[in-house]
Amino acid sequence: MKSSRAGRPTIRDVARLAKVSIGTVSAVINNSGRPVAVETREHVQRCIAELHFEPNSAARSLKRQRVSSIGFIVPDLGNAFFANVAEGIQSALDNVDCLLVLCMTWSDTRREEYYAQVLRTQRLNGVIYLSGTGLPSPSLISLAQQGSVVFVDECLPGIDVPFISAQNLSGARDLAAHVLACGHRRLAVISGPRGLWTNEQRLAGFREAFAGAGIPPDSVPVLRGDYTERGGREAAETILVMAERPTAVLCANDLMAIGFIRRCAERHIRVPEDISVTGFDDIPDASRLVPALTTVRQPGREMGRAAAALLLQRIGAQSAGPERSDFATELCIRASVGPRP
Incomplete structure (x- = not known):
């Protein structure tokens, strides 16, 4: 039997070969609640196999009001x-x-x-x-x-x-408060890309904690990062040679913190003995890092x-x-x- 159009067979071809309605073929294909006799169902399935008919999954999804x-x-x-x-x-x-x-x-x-x-x-x-x-x-x-x-x-x-x-802001505030509770007052921040909502929220959380501890937020240097490990390494090149090197660095995400810590290791600067470092996200590598990274988990x-x-x-x-x-x-x-x- 030839299909009703060039190319692959259609549901009309199956209905014509099986001598049933298109609705019956559709009910068999979609296994819908419409009752179809066992003999008819098996006959339609044989016709589908004979024609090598492949149902259109997108059309079936929309018909069932499902997303495609x-x-x-x-x-x-x-x-x-x-x-x-x-x-x-x-x-x-x-x-x-x-x-x-x-x-x-x-x-x-x-x-x-x-x-x-x-x-x-x-x-x-x-x-x-x-x-x-x-x-x-x-x-x-x-x-x-x-x-x-x-x-x-x-x-x-x-x-x-x-x-x-x-809740980026409250998470960052809690993180900075922990760093301050450890006695750190000479601080630096490696932020994320300019204009990202997550970055602005985390910066705001850090600054709220700084202000609550009596540290003018504008007095804490902020280096612009890019949420990558390379960005953390590049920021380390600036921070680690500051005349008054910070005792703690707060990074806006884990990847930058990991890059920063690895650059410290290459320069034989100990974490946390010489400088403390934090991240944000709690990616799997955060807990496996040496030393394990203090961070904020978001789900x-x-x-x-x-x-x-x-x-x-x-x-x-x-x-x-x-x-x-x-x-x-x-x-x-x-x-x-x-x-x-």
């Missing part, structure tokens, strides 16, 4: 925190007929614009967006206006969409699951959204912070 595909725009997966968020998103999609489309931007504004433009034209059911630049692109604004977008970890100015976050997997659940709820793919959108952080006190030298 979701995009995730993320700076990279080399940062274990971002990878945790991605794992959380995928775990929330495991019970849904859904394809996760991963787009890595390497924190490049042109790539963020490009992927937002591509996803806008691909008619995805929704997009989860984790910015690496903090800059809203024209295509992202258009994407947010015409479809379902959820921000996770980072929010962007001027775009009003749901946002899944962690990346839970944040990813919540972002996916919220997006699925907004597009009607599941009835309930996340129970929370603002996750608590946890101070992890380890060996990289000691008493003031």
Whole structure:
């Protein structure tokens, strides 16, 4: 039997060969609640096999009011925190007929614009967006206006969409308070990229703790980093040769803290005996580092699951959204912070 059109056979071809309605074939394919006699079901399945018919999974998903595909725009997966968020998103999609489309931007504004433009034209059911630049692109604004977008970890100015976050400010404040309680008063900060919401929140938390201890926040030097290990190493080159070297350095994320500590080891500067160091995120390497890194844990997997659940709820793919959108952080006190030298 020839198919009704050139190329692969259609559901109409199966119905014609089986001498049943298209609705009956659809009920067999989708295993829906519509009753189909056992003999008829087996006959339709034989016809499907004979024609080598492959159902259109996207069409089936939409017919069942399920999501077909979701995009995730993320700076990279080399940062274990971002990878945790991605794992959380995928775990929330495991019970849904859904394809996760991963787009890595390497924190490049042109790539963020490009992927937002591509996803806008691909008619995805929704997009989860984790910015690496903090800059809203024209295509992202258009994407947010015409479809379902959820921000996770980072929010962007001027775009009003749901946002899944962690309590960065209070976590950073608690971390700085611990450093101050150890007697440190000569401090330095390695911040993240300018314009990122997480960085501004963490800086604000540090400064609240400084002010509470009677230290003018503006008196603490802040070196601009980029959330990478290389950024931490580069900042170390400046901090470690200061005339009055800080006794404690607060890094805005774990990767920069790891880079800083490794550069200290190369220069034979002991942590924490000579200088204390902190991070933020609690990636797996933080606890394995020597010395183990004092940091702040934020639940990346839970944040990813919540972002996916919220997006699925907004597009009607599941009835309930996340129970929370603002996750608590946890101070992890380890060996990289000691008493003031």
